[in-house]
Amino acid sequence: MSLYVSKTSEVFDAIVVGSGITGGWAAKEFCEKGFKTLMIERGRVVEHQKDYIGENKAPWELPLRSKVDNLLIEQQYKIQKQCYAFSDTTKHFFGNDKELPYQTKEGTEFSWIRANQLGGKSLLWHRQSYRWSDHDFNANKLDGYGNDWPIRYKDLASWYAHVESHAGISGSTENLPQLPDSVYLPPFEMNQPEKFVKAKIEKHFDDRKMIIGRCAHLSQPEKHHLEQGRGPCMARNECHRGCSFGAYFSTQSSTLPAAVATGHLKIAPNSVVHSLIYDDKTQRVKGIRVIDNENLTQREYFAKVVFLCASTLGSTQILLNSKSRHFPNGLGNRSGVLGHYLMDHNYNAGSTGYIDGFEDEYYAGRRPTGIYVPNFNYTPDKSRGFLRGYALSGKAYRENWKHMQSADGLGVEFKNRLKHAGRWKFGLHAQGEMLPRFENQISLHSSLKDKWGIPQLEINCQYSDNEKRMMQSAAEESAKMLKVAGVKDIKSYVSHDAPGLAIHEVGTARMGNDPRESVLNGFNQCHDVKNLFVTDGSSFCSTAVQNPSLTFMALTVRAVDYAVKELKARRI
Template identity: 50%
Template sequence: MNINNNHFEKNTFDAIVVGSGISGGWAAKELSQKGLKVLVLERGRNIEHVKDYKTALTDPWNFEHGGRAPLDIIAKHPIQNRTGFAITESTHEHFVNDLENPYLETKRFDWIRGYHVGGRSLMWGRVSLRLSDIDFEANLKEGIGTDWPIRYKDIAPWYSYVEKFAGICGSRDGLPHLPDGEFQPPIEFTCAEEHFSKTIRQKFPNRYLIHGRGAHLTQPTAEQTALGRASCQSRDMCMRGCPFGAYFSSQAATLPAAQKTGNLTVRPHSIVNSIIYDEQKKKAKGVRVIDERTGEWHEFFAKIVFLNASALGSTFILLNSTSNRFPNGMDDSGELGHNLMDHHFRIGAYGETELFKDKYYKGRNPVGGYVPRFRNIGTDKRDYLRGFGYEGGARRYRQWAGEEEFGASLKNKQTQIGNWSMDLGGFGECLPYYENKVELSKEITDKWGQPVLRMDAEFKENELKMRVDMKNDAAEMLEAAGFKNVNAYDDISYPGLGIHEMGTARMGHDPKTSVLNKWNQVWACKNVFVTDGAFMTSASCVNPSLTYMAMTARAADYAVKELKKGNL
């Protein structure tokens, strides 16, 4: 995308958006379309849609190392490398250099980041699910944490609003605890998935395999094609960047829409250090920025500030925004940095079936299927709180060749397609624990002289009890559907690797127990809004990105109305 430099000399805008990922792109779109002059500050380099997706169209055989990351690249990504996360020759440029972006760990935390224009909207899993009142009411009913200040009815129209623009494929399934949305046609099941879906509906009345709800265009609207977006090609190479604009990303959707208004300025290589607080006016007046390349400091000014730097990035900025009014960071509740949540996963089961050997599939489904939560719903009561869902799907793979095989035997086996296999991987909810936290380190600084974050979070007894069911239920369903050689697994999950960091600047009813009010405003500084994962009051078990989008659009609408009234 084009970088607009027209406003750099005066450094003054109507709104500053920190971060250009999923929520930051939405803030930029909404605020600029409502007539505000908007500056987006991104700490990393620019990535231009299509042009800078360097490996998006590269055939597997044309990678120098066969797709595997060479040792010099692996050495720069020790966090991702220790997790087994997919740092490859084709995707490594979208992930941060861990050595240049350190953090401390009181307990292990696998922080997976992408510092560039578009942020993790270029690499996200694209599963797009709505929270429901079972999620918004859980804290209050169970006496956990603090109550959400909103309910499903408050956010439902904003879910619809962002779904129509982003483009979400899926099926309408009529489940009250997983509300339907504004869907484009789903990506079809494979025959093995269809068999599994029908079988478990017959054998388990409250369990379903539904079509995955994903941010992939299957029937683009006129608005989407006008932005240059096209239907999903079922390549399943999404982390390389999608030159078709088929999946939702800031580059393909929100930033181009904002750019069309003429109101958008994007400044990459801009590390936001802190918010500038005006002691006399009792509100924020701008931000302090370090140029990533030169180390020079700059100040930018605006009437409102939206923090969308990711949950931990935004919390860092709030913690680091000290002043006479805020000696410990921009918060009065003592909750800033606390209640860190992520989904726990890497658990489930897989198996194979000898059915459908005469059938194959076309393309590679990037969405798969989804089994919505069925534990602790209705009359089902477990010895833990909340629940989990499964993501998964069925494919056919080449037959596995043993290590002892070579020559003609190896070649022959590798040309034969094996049985259909299916995997169900669970994603479970983590409760909001006050002691799960991040804080500014007093021990080390980064290369720009800033304190780094110290992570201190873990999954506790409730999550560990839940994982027993997550593993056993997956195996039970596969066996019930006739799958053989079923293997249940638990590969251990540490906070961070779910890449759904949430909760460190939570919303609430009361400034004594929460950082933000129901409009995502900082209680103590109401022209600062936080609409990334930091605002989450509880985690649910569903993927949270769609909620970030909807809450960002809602907060932007409110902010502009309040600005026009002179209240900000």
Template identity: 60%
Template sequence: MEKNIYIIKTQEVFDAIVVGSGIAGGWAAKELTEKGLKTLLVERGRPVEHRKDYIGEGLKAWQMPFRGSVEKALVDEQHYVQKKCYAFNDATKHFFGNDKDFPYSTPKDKPFDWIRGNQLGGKSLLWHRQSYRWSDHDFNSNARDGEGVDWPIRYKDIEQWYDKVELHAGISGSKENLEILPDSQFLPPFEMNPVEKEMKARIEKKWSTRKLIIGRTAHLSVPAPHHLAQGRLQCQARNECQKGCSFGAYFSTQSSTLPSALATNNLSIATNSIVHSVIYDPKTNRATGVRVIDAETLETREYFAKVIFLCASTLGTTQIMLNSVSESFPTGIANSSGALGHYLMDHLYGAGAMGRVEGFEEDYYSGRRPIGLIMPRFRDYNEKNPNFKRGYFYMAGAQRASWEQLGTGDGFGAEFKANIRQPGPWYFNLSGSGEMLPRYENQVSLHPTLKDKWGMPQLHIECSFSDNDWKMMEDIADTAANMLEAIGLKDVKKDIRAKRDWHPGLSIHEMGTARMGKDPKTSVLNGWNQAHDVPNLFVTDGACMTSSASQNPSLTYMALTARAADYAVQQLKLGKI
């Protein structure tokens, strides 16, 4: 990466500014620069160079001071929220936000765990890479049951954009011809292990509506020629993903969209640049740029452009918009509807069941496959439960107990060590991903008095599970346990972690707060991710979502971003924005 792409101060008026460099921001930068726009990518965190800055890559537990654990004093001071993420450890901690520097507040009875990655590439370096299209069942959900407002788009509106982003990113999976989960443009799927194949056969024999399939993931199972041209190579199944991947085998800003944007010579980057607010001109009713605070010097500066794309993450984008106040928009830019900050959603994780599989003692697996199985949504699609609205899908997988699990059991001495060298019994699990309803009271706002180290108002987050959410999680656990028992598993145990230690936010799929909609009176954005009130302002990260479906949302962010960028360029050329 050439040094001269980085800027600090400039008098240039860019064609476009993109705030945030994660999955959505990377795509916005790629699409806008490839269409000829001089674009500035603004990132609040430090620069991260592909391969060079993956300092934890390849490190084994015994090569780290605390065997992969993070020093307690550091966790207590800087990472007391981030430590709750499954991917946080000594080899990845540098890719997580500093909770001390980026504080936020919540009511005591409504904890919210906000996981953040503040660096060039954002959470695209950390995401779990599951990639699923939404269906018309998902886009119709609000209209169907009256919760939230109707989406202004349907599947046909973004189908070609799914095609586009999938071909570039590289999505592995199997063609299943399921209406509820449309097929993608696939690379070859990863393979199920013998127990998973048996569980699939047993389940599908008993329930024709419940399919067990390999997951769909942004990993190069077999790279296409254009992936090799990007400098990306085949996935090695190392399970090193959150440390950064020098092979470029999984999709990230660094491995894929950023190199494409840089190749155009139309991209500039401002890192360590915390966007304070959007600059608005009431005479033209246009956003003209962004105000920035230097993360290191605390100096302020401004950048200007003809089009602004906010891709700073759901809550990051909303914080910027709420902080962008003016006489025209006293409660935040583009907020004439009053919807800004409301309808926060996350997915319902942590409920499911596990059971022991008898037999298969001679079977094992090699490598560390980057994806498990899924059971596409059947609840509220072709199997109803009248006790709650919406539905869920299951993530699944079979594995044998390893020395890591067996080593915590009873035993001592040579016999104990000999025993844990042998793989333990097989287990199969089903874990749900449920849809949270869009509710006005789940909201974010600016704290009236608390500020961060840069003098910006802290975000105050109020989000809790509803009665509908709890009923769904009960059904996820009960149905999983019943299914496992019905197919012959032993020692079946169900669990709902949300009753103990799983708060909203930990699914890391926060959505809503600047939702799309048909009516400017009830939504912030139109069907092109364009602000109803300010026509050259676009939001394409999770803040734009009108409902949450149950699938992982990142693939949809990519498609919406590519579509919005294409529309913005057209409108700019026509002189309409």
């Protein structure tokens, strides 16, 4: 019997919309609990290993040495090309901008990075994996920006452990109040200049610690990882091309095979969700409407419970477009906050410089993570000049022959210099929190639609003065840290890139205790529609400074556990 379906009259126990990090986890958890589950994916099927067509390709094997043809960029990838992972070896994993239009309010910008295929952005993410702390879940309540999170760290701790064990997170135990420890595989090792900088920074700053980045890579697989068909990380730095070793966590390498193995999963690919089908009598969602990605025909699927895992903007677009007599402004939007409080991380500052010495030191392979300085502004302080805080990431590396492209030189002496590694360079780069603000929102455009007949999103989002002051602090503090470490020729920067490129967009269908100011409760369940759950980033009340993906996972498995109990008790 085929895994993939098109038309079917079956009523499933659960429909999961989206196949990325959250959708993969929702499907795995439902299937392993014995529930017949249908996963909806708007894009094509990507098979593990087989469809990683850019993997193992050397630059000289590619027509433009991994660059993408300018005409192709102009026609299809004007927005997507801004992503760090975009190249000729990965472009097939990115959305086509021409077919995926959206609008931004005049005077604002937002770069919406999309990956519409089975596995979604789990094939392209940067794999940094950090727990949130109570400092993060308390922040809104303390300073009054945004609503109070309905959960705290204790509500997620065991669920973090659940997903970490299965996914495989490499890291080190640090006992930091602002960054709880995870269930770890062995950490990757810092190089000698990084160890040197770490010692200097921690000696000079009592409130700062420099640690190895925590990442979803199998540094040393355990038995259950090997049973998933996964192997250890080879430090190739080809992660975004797809990893046939399954060394980093993705839907294809981890959650999808687990779900398929149960025999309870079906997948409907090339199915663009138009809207949810709401039953006025039962006040429940009974299914979804989809438009076929290829022939534009419409079909419907039905289930007892629906999990939206289509990404922050994707899930909210579906909700806004699901209108009925009860919900004229979008499904579950009695509060009027659906679409509001859009946030993304702020990467607009940092410092770099050179480290003298260590000429006899180099490194093997291309480590899949860098170093990380956790947020040291995690307690409120009015003298700081801004609310919330930022983390710093970076690494030490030796310049190679590529940096000689812009160097002066000529003849034999210049050619000989190409044979040798250059100076050691070290950088710290900010990842700052963005405040939840009502005016940062997405809405449906009044007239423009996409090729599937769905109203385009209109995005109105920009950083506030608070985020700009925060980035100024990050530039200054990172420079101070490099200076005490003996780094030379320090250059600091504050840039002005628009939101979106962190690819950490959250908010727009937030949780809350009060249905009058939130869309979801503390279990990601819609206040107004009891069999509807939203577990991707749209459910967030704030951004914290940590990468959000690990928290996406933990929220999703917790929500599935709750939904299953509610289904069995016949409350939904």
